[in-house]
Amino acid sequence: MRELGIDPYPPHLFPVNVTAEEIHKQYPADDTLFQDVSIAGRIMSRRIMGAASFAELQDATGRIQVYFKRDEICTGDDKSLYNVVFKKHMDLGDIIGVTGRVFVTKMGEISIHATGLKLLAKSLKPLPVVKEKEGKTWDAFTDPEQRYRQRYLDLIVNPHVKGVFEQRSQLMQIMRNFLSGKGYLEVETPVLQPLYGGASARPFKTYHNTLDTTLYLRIANELYLKRLIVGGFDGVFEFAKDFRNEGMSRFHNPEFTQMELYVAYKDYHWMMDLVEEMVETIALGIHGSTKVEVGQHTIDFQRPWKRFTMFEAIEHFTGIDISGMDETELRAAARQLNISTDASMGKGKLIDEIFGECCEDKLIQPTFITDYPLEMSPLAKKHREHEGLVERFEAICNGKEICNAFSELNDPIDQRERFMSQMELGKRGDDEAMVLDEDFLRALEYGMPPTAGLGIGIDRLAMIMTNSPSIQDVLFFPQMRPEKRQNDEDSEQEE
């Protein structure tokens, strides 16, 4: 092509003045429009019939057909632009710029009658060709490994994939507007932390050369946001990438996004109202309805959501009232429900286990589960009425937790004791136990107002809102094993 004097990667801008979507929306309702268009995109299909051809052009908004006629794009005697450049040297996947006018073909398809054609970027690799007609699809690009590893290809070839990510972006935008609109401040806190905290998980560990110190990638930002509440902000939130060095599944990626929110002078009842309102707003914003199709179910986010205490939920699904049981009785109840237990499990763990086995996956419609065992929640405030419980709730939806929240523990003495018992667990070999954060305790000692806190899994919520069965479908680049072991010897030598 270079021999023909054509730069396959020209440097100049191409003056686009219209998108495929705009044309489809406004034409032919007003057929005086679009008589001098300039549009750019990728060639997705081509049908050549001698001196005339049709091609489908895909831009960021969609596809539009382009009609090329030899004598229209080559007005002089030199027909090589059509005969040689277009027919021989252009391929599916090439990015081109087209000028022309919009018209409707005999077959009734809105198309662009091209008067000019320019190659903007050559594609050297063949594109998977997906064809569709009447709902049937040929040669779909479906291999999950290739779709995730080469997301760019997936996005080119599978248009609905873009829609999923647009909805994810919309979700975050709505949430951000919702929270900002209430006057809360969006903040940023450290990803690299000398101590990891705010959740029970194994961290990624790294090292800072100049400081000569170990740092951890955050597993949560909770403790930093609460420091900001101590500092006098009434409401702070952060969309936080968190990192947990744990197993992967269709619900878990090593890095994931959580939105955490802390609001002073509120409690967990207040926070439930906020979550309902916020998620309902998101559903309405994305789908125009509180009802969302998810797999086999229709989930309705209309307020108010059902609220159960954990004990009520267990009684509802198993018929067993465990609220007054001691550890031995709980163990017997678990055995009766075919739940395996081991000696290390305390009362709280047993309750949590029973709930997880018998209730969680049955909760399809959004439901708040409240009042968790104290042992499982070292950062939550003790329940105002019930011994052994904390003021905590989770929202369960489609059988999965979508958020976790509590009245935050602001008693520094109680907090220190909770950390101490976590460290006991750590000594007994629980590698997910929390570590004591002396600076956080110091902050609490200055006094933190009563505060309600929330963590909401953005990826999980996006899965529900976009009807995606796997977290990999709502992450552009889900974590995969490295494709090739390159320079194997080099890396071994570095070790």
Added chain:
RNA sequence: GAUUCCGUAGCUCAGCUGGUAGAGCAACGGCCUUUUAAGCCGUGGGUCCUGGGUUCGAAUCCCAGCGGGAUCACCA
């Protein structure tokens, strides 16, 4: 981490109980001035994931490894 299924052309797949590879689309060469999964004629294209083993002979059987999916465990 455990179990299980899968890995053949650029894409989607076929290849039965072992005889060293096939289709459609894409590509390449032709014909065709409003087609739409365009069509018609012709051509090329594969370390059958990798490495071992069994065998006269392996894409096929066996073992190990790599990669992926699903389920489970841990967790959000």
